[in-house]
Amino acid sequence: MLEQLLIFTRGGLILWTCKELGNALKGSPIDTLIRSCLLEERSGAASYNYDAPGAAYTLKWTFHNELGLIFVAVYQRILHLLYVDDLLSMVKHEFSQLYDPKRTVYADFDDAFRQLRKEAEVRAEEMKKTKQVARPVSASTNKHGLHKSGGDGDHNSGGSGNDAADGDSGNGRTLENGNSSKVYENDPRSARPKVVKGGKENGGGSDIGAFDVNKLKNLRSKAGKKTDTVVSKAPKVEQKKKITKKNRVWDDSPPESKLDFTDPVDEKGDENVAVVAADEGESLMDREEIASSESENEEDEEVENAKSNGKKKGWFSSMFRGIGGNTVLEKLDLEPALKALKDRLMTKNVAEEIAEKLCESVAASLEGKKLGSFTRISSTVQMAMEEALLRILTPRRSIDILRDVHAAKEQGKPYVVVFVGVNGVGKSTNLAKVAYWLLQHNISVMMAACDTFRSGAVEQLRTHARRLQVPIFEKGYEKDPAVVAKEAIQEATRNKSDVVLVDTAGRMQDNEPLMRALSKLIYLNNPDLVLFVGEALVGNDAVDQLSKFNQKLADLSTTLNARLIDGILLTKFDTIDDKVGAALSMVYISGAPVMFVGCGQSYTDLTKLNAKSIVKALLK
Template identity: 40%
Template sequence: MLDLFTIFSKGGIVLWYFQSTSQIFTPSVNALIRSVILQERTGNHSYEHDSLRLQYKLDNEFELIFVVAYQKILQLSYVDKFLNDIHLEFRDRFKNELQSSQWFSDYTFKKSYDNILVAAENWGKAQAKLPKQMRTFDESFKSKKTVASMIERKDDKDNKKQEGKCLFTLVGKKKKGTNGTDDDLISSQEVLQVEAPKPVQNVNGDVFEDPLMMNRIKLAQKFSGQKKKADKQKSPKPEKAGKKPRVWELGGTNKDLATLERTKDKPEDEGDYIGADTTLIGKMKGGIQDLEVESDSVEESDEVEEIVEVNKSPVQKKSGGMLSMFKSLVGNKSLKHEDMLPVLDKLKDHLIAKNVASDIATKLCDSVATKLEGKILGTFESVANTVKATLTEALVQILSPKRRVDILRDAFEAKKHGRPYVMAFCGVNGVGKSTNLAKICFWLIENNFRVLIAACDTFRAGAVEQLRTHMRHLNALHPAEKHDNQTMVQLYEKGYGKDAAGIAMEAIRFAKESRFDIVLVDTAGRMQDNEPLMRALTKLIRVNEPDLVLFVGEALVGNEAVDQLVKFNQALADYSSSNDPHIIDGIVLTKFDTIDDKVGAAISMTYITGQPIVFVGTGQTYTDLKSLNAKAVVHALMK
């Protein structure tokens, strides 16, 4: 059933392996190492690649990795038991023989492997035949209740009975009719006593009456012949006042427009010239500067909490710091999951408070627990410091890109081949796609690239006019006469209501003919659940094949970032007819200047996609564009 079993060290040395088929498993194992182990995603012990499912187990004491590979269409329930058993067997041999420089023969361990595999398979078959067992009392919900909550008192019963009583009673006796029948059950002399319902208050303090009680009153009044009395008298509606003209405090007439007009960069005679802030010129040449994140939070102190037991209940002394209550010295012992659990819970709450999505925070803490379980701590190493240091390393590793996105280098390479470098921007509504496209455009023309902006947002009113305004500002900063009379920025637009994919295709063709270096494609904002617009975006990317697809997301979002990125990637994959669909290549994180040290959205986005954050928007001017500094972000996140 198992296609591959291998044991290798974290340094990459294969210690033992067994392969039952002729299939090449190297790409799958390398993908596991690259995408899971190196990217700190070891919380889930299963990974799928092509048609294979790979399950693994880490030995942190000896830095070993045990990997099993089999076809993912198979449902093998014994793999976890097999990995645990083979792990224990190999640990004993590794500890007793390899540390003393003695090697064992492959044949000897092959026998152990076969025996453990057969035992695990038999255990799986036996488990499949067993009927489903009922849960024990300890597993039931009733066992979680306290004794006090299950004690019923006499006063409680009387109150419940009183509440359940019928609120109206008949006083009097039945009167026989003239023919001896019970014709006249209720005479006019008999009195019907009705207990008025007590008003009930809701959470907001509003008083209302129980509709069931009101229905009972109606029934009683019907039998007694009494007329219904209105509880509340409806107040007459006030007459609708007519619309009154608004009176402005600082009103004026058309004659005052000249004195109120304060626009500094308005077009002269409706021309293309706009007086711009020339102090921005020359600030964006070369690479983009790294982001600096400042935090006013106080770092946690390294004081160790003393826990004193009184009557077997821990009494904790208060001290500063986020994790101080869990710090205790551990000397030369193996780290267990129970030791890390309080620290991990506190760290998870801290990450969620810093805007990390809750699912991502849970997976990160599970990955840290898997990585540290079984590790030997030194005499003066505390659990809290070890867990925090490991989590910090994991966060830096996640934010560090697997591949470097060098737009300037790629643009020069495309220019050598005589074609424009194409970048497409996508994202949800209102995140700042057009604004950050203009910032990136300014950075590109600062590095002497001619840029063509393709206005493919044909839905939002004012989208083309916004890009036209940016184009005028950018051309004012870099006039054509300074660049051999060539316009540095040009807008390609076909108006509204047109096919975005077709406009992008025509823009790329026009850029190639007019010798533009880079094409920036602005797309319409769309929600991740809007299927028609997601299909249109997929068509644009599939038809035009841009070099870089950037997802523009806000730094303000928390859990929503996960849903947006997952569904965007899923839509680009599902609606594309290609076997290798083009999904998101990088992320532009906007509005980063509005979140202080709550930088968790960066972790959520990179963890979900595995793609780097290429640009970070930090303000409202063209120079407010930075590149992500992983260590600075993690430092702010862990404070």
């Protein structure tokens, strides 16, 4: 049974809801859908599953992009209602005829909805019978039959008319949010974008991947790197690197005083922190970023868009469409530009799965919109993708550590931060960078050596503590890290330390015993912040790491509300050039913001993530 159907604007104004559909919803599935799916650019998904105590719902939705309306249907997950997609399409078509931006009440739509619901249920039953009868027939005939019954039937379905704003043109596109992949199998127009290579319809030229490589070469040549030489003389470069490694002399690079950071014996003692401050200077976290001029890059982008658009559609065709305006965007029109964007994102280390979902979400937000005058499809898609990436990288909630530290201090308890992650990503080093930044804000810090698994981990953290002149709590090796962390927090409470930074052992996401120990540490101590430390150069593995860390923490938790990752610390950011896709992949898969970025080896090399610069690097 359908539980609820709502119609609301993108601004959040509820225009109509059905009062005859069952009882009130348990929990807040609509709010969760908006917060976790629509605002996070997951609107291209087929459905969303909502779980709450005593409730398990499936939510489906569609958009009317021209009018800015969202249609959401909610039903019990166990029912698997077949008519929901068709019902949403018909409701969208009928409601768009009544919609007036000045109206806020649509009580007269109740009778129309009851009729549409009956028609959708009858058509679903007919589709079931058609499937049963068509089983002995060949696969192609069966698909053709499904195609006809899904989109070319009743006029109320919005599939047989020319209502371009609905995005249902009668060739089987029954939904606007990317749920019609099966329908396109027999659509002759759907094969055209697959044949196109290199952005040309008439043959010739390189494919899209090669085009992106050339752009990357131009980018690196601007930065002073000789890419052409590297490509044409690869063997010589490899030989040169080997010779350079053999002849490198480490003693001649920096002064000897700066290399003596980890000396276990220091006669000056208390003067050590002053030496660090003199050598390192101010942390990059507190430096204001100077925005660079983007006029040159914007002009280059306009030229590139014009060239690619000319290759795809021809000069006269693109000029006519741009001047004419009022062209309704369809999915087939968007596919070439989205394919180029997907390839571009993948060359910047964005996971393929995430690049695909982003393109589906952008297509869902643009399909049915009218193209303005003097506007190209490629530039429209580019702007929509830029807005989507900014929304993803912008934190959903504000996490101000300094403010939260002072709030915890007023309550008489220390602020606890736990650093987790896989092996070798630099948890201990970046923990020391965070400690240095906090010390600059006159916040007392205690380190807790809870990596009781790896040999040398306690000594490494002890060295950082000696350099920064902060206390360290340690119990040696082969101890329970959860108990060590608990005792460290108790010690910090007695000594009135403001912050406890907990170092944990590196563990792979598939290591069950270590993941269970981490879950126990988080559950027993309930830290204020759980930071996942990941490498910026990890690529597609970032999705697997973060998703499995969160999944393990949820599965191994003994409470219903499992504590998951709160934020991300991205390390080795200075080693990736413009391939910044791992940051996007991590934020997209976890929903947690990137709070710190490690960009060097010294204590000051810790900065904030600039979302605009990341988006600019991803799309250029």
